[in-house]
Amino acid sequence: MRQSNLFTKTNKKPPADEDSKNATLLRQAGFIHKEAAGVYSFLPLGKRVRDNIEEIIREEMDAVGGQELDLTALQDQNLWQQTDRWSDEAIDVWFKTALKNGTEMGLATTHEEPIPNMLTHHAESYRDFPVAVYQFQTKFRNELRAKAGIMRGREFLMKDLYSFSRTQKEHDDFYEKMKSAYKRIFARVGIGADTHYTYADGGSFSEFSHEFQTESEAGEDTIYLSTDDDLAVNEEVLSDDVLEKLNLDQDNLQETTAIEVGNIFPLGTKFSKPLGLTYTDKDGQDQPVIMGSYGIGVGRLMGAITEIKASEDNLLWPESVAPFEVHLLRLGDSEDVVAETRTVYKTLQGAGVSVLYDDRNASAGEKFADSDLYGLPFQVIVSEKTENKGKLEVTFRPNTEPAYLELSELIAKLANTQHE
């Protein structure tokens, strides 16, 4: 894309009304726009990042047999009364609204009720299970205080998958598959080494749930990390009993703050029973369906990547999620430089590389400032100097020392580092 066509502009100064690094930098760079406290719109560059994250998640959900659907945000209160969760005491982040006739409707905080209810219309025999369905859907949560930028918004895009199994073993096997899928997702978006499988509270019906916690000062959770086993325990369940059960020694655990970037949750029959989701076994007997839920906040994950990778002043994107792989800067406007930059732009695009081409009539200083703030993984410069050398000046962020490459060498390099 030619940068002269991009309608968003960067700001020289960060916004003063944000208390998180992610929202501060993403707004300064024009990736997002603040509509209200905890309510952020995604502008073209931000949407490209979020779309890339979404596509990686989608590929992994399809790979475990998930079927994609899209439920609504408006929810019928009757479903929630069946599970005793309609009241603001049961779910303290409800947003509610009302039809013209006064009937109250809920705005989706989760789809743990609507999904199994929908499934009762489609699955009833043991032959119809197991089932795994997922969606990328907007959730609304009426947080008392909005903070942490796009990591805890009042409206956000979430991937939620729900599994429906006939036996505990079938559930456990799928749960393990999802655990592996989640590990692949966090590795692919570039935070695998910082992200740990964590034992957490299982609610009233499971011993544990499991979280994926990314080490970060910006995190709201405290976890105790066992680096030897690559697992962690959330502070909320840390006890002698739990340590013994997990065969961990408290002295070897390292306390750290972390961001919960995903969770997987055994739900047992908590929702399927009151909502009447059963299956008929081979002997014609009704059996309860065992559920699991598996969430990733797409915006939160983007916020976590920002927190981990960005410096205090500038964004920095892993290649797999960057809005563009290459930021091509034209410095100077001589005929040679203009022609050469255009050739580089066209050739890279032809090779399937996504390029943001800064073709603006702006000073080198402005171009560098924007380029640093955007933090695309490859910066490629064409100038009088590179023209004289006959090579391109290429910086592989976060390195700051440039390499000088011919166009064909750059393309080979990009092909080698290209994400899956």
Added chain:
Amino acid sequence: MRQSNLFTKTNKKPPADEDSKNATLLRQAGFIHKEAAGVYSFLPLGKRVRDNIEEIIREEMDAVGGQELDLTALQDQNLWQQTDRWSDEAIDVWFKTALKNGTEMGLATTHEEPIPNMLTHHAESYRDFPVAVYQFQTKFRNELRAKAGIMRGREFLMKDLYSFSRTQKEHDDFYEKMKSAYKRIFARVGIGADTHYTYADGGSFSEFSHEFQTESEAGEDTIYLSTDDDLAVNEEVLSDDVLEKLNLDQDNLQETTAIEVGNIFPLGTKFSKPLGLTYTDKDGQDQPVIMGSYGIGVGRLMGAITEIKASEDNLLWPESVAPFEVHLLRLGDSEDVVAETRTVYKTLQGAGVSVLYDDRNASAGEKFADSDLYGLPFQVIVSEKTENKGKLEVTFRPNTEPAYLELSELIAKLANTQHE
């Protein structure tokens, strides 16, 4: 996809609580699920159709230079007070909700206010214009009565594009481009011949807006069609004055009911002025920005395609939007038939054809009933009979007379009819 893996099931009987053909058939076929009156979720087959429509629209919006973003559903009432549209008298389909502190928020009925407000943060000089931005975003409309199935829901996915121009001429030129883009969209989704450019009410600030109206008994609008000119006039603006202006003779007009599948609307400075969206011209003077809005309800368009193409009993999808191009039915379970069907499935997939493969152990009657209801454009049968012939039995819907083709002939045929 193997049909045995598809979790949705068809119903032998249509639902009794729908008054529209589209929701009746789409629910019977398991394409959508009714959450509440006027609130429909999209299940895998329905989502695939809607995604295909979305992708066609996206390509055409990108082609006219639209930049994609994604605004929120939660909206700050302050913006709407600036344009005097916060009250339920001004917008009679508001859904509202409230933060914990009591502050009321709106749920998006449109983004005519938030989009120009966002743009004030990014564009101020004549160099920053023109701009065109668009999104596929969930809208909420508190309709008094829900009817017409997915054509008039209380929650629905909408493509809305907004244009921002410096001069009336610049606006008019873009408006013409959008008109052409809309014509291409409706042609590509298969209803071009039934859809007419229609003069409609322009509100208090424009003489006309323009609708794209698709002839259908299920339509809620009445239009007067001039087949010679391929244009129409909405009943709401039909007058001697208007006929004279458009050089039309009422005697040559044909009255018909129609579904509004798209609209394009010159907004002038109605929103930009109160929201303070101006640009500085070359002489340093502030000038008002001229806006246009351009909407297509993606679900409504899917509903309109259903109304136009489906019979009373069965769906029928144009190839460009069908959830799968080919419905491959295996009739019988002899080793030869099973092996041959698998070969056809793999070969078609390898050729880039999307296939729903009915591999279930179900009767031929059940398979045919489901296949007819789903209405995929190509039905391909492998059975003992076709094995003996050495050819596949292929029906090109809506034809009912089968052709007998070799696999290579089928692939060639599919390549020829493949959508853009």
